[in-house]
Amino acid sequence: MSGKIVFFEDRNFQGRSYECSSDCSEIASHLSRCSSCRVESGTFMVYDQPNFTGQQFLLTRGEYPEYQNTIGFNDCIQSCRMVPMHKGPFKMRIYERPNFEGQMHELTDDCNSIQDNYHMSDMQSCNVMEGYWLMYEQPNYKGRMFYLRPGEYRNLRDISSDDMRFNSIRRITQS
Structure with missing residues (x-):
């Protein structure tokens, strides 16, 4: 469809x-x-x-x-x-520092607070392996958002215009 x-x-x-x-x-x-x-x-x-x-x-x-x-x-x-509609599992890895360095966590579900759930002070790179995701500026899916398609994002500071920090992540699921 x-x-x-x-x-x-x-x-x-x-x-x-x-x-x-x-x-x-x-x-x-x-x-x-x-x-x-x-x-x-x-x-x-x-x-x-x-x-x-x-x-x-x-x-x-x-x-x-x-x-x-x-x-x-x-x-x-x-x-x-x-x-695009995505059927199947969702999977992404988030990293504390640019170029996939520092603390790493694998997500397969929504995360309402990166700081609270993973004790990461910052998230500066990620690798989206499956699915389409939204990253939000604030916890609980609030503030400005950024769309992520499958691929490697070596430095998230480069993709936002003003050094925006990302604090929550949600899968884009469609009925």
Whole structure:
């Protein structure tokens, strides 16, 4: 099953629209702005900057008539990435220091506090082996988030724009 998201130029699903069922690095090439959207199927990461950069937010099936109140973006969505459906186990390794050094812990489930559960003062690299994950700035899945696909992340400081620290991690599971 693939995903489908419809972007609208104005709030409350008004104005011109653009339908998307895959990654889109620059919504501005299709619409003058994007101020509301409807996720008809699937799950999408949306970004407030082009090329999958800036603040990120996970959107699941539903309606998003305006971003300021629903997802906290000050401006409009600029790019989006479809989150593939994952069936099977989830697995990632987190490391205290860059380049997979220092303390290491293997996760197969959500973690609401890296500090409390693993006594790690910091998490600076990780290896996502299976599944798609969200890392959050604060414990209990709060604050800014960052989408992780399978792969190696040697220095998490390089992928966030302002030395953001990650304190909780959740699997992206879909029904």
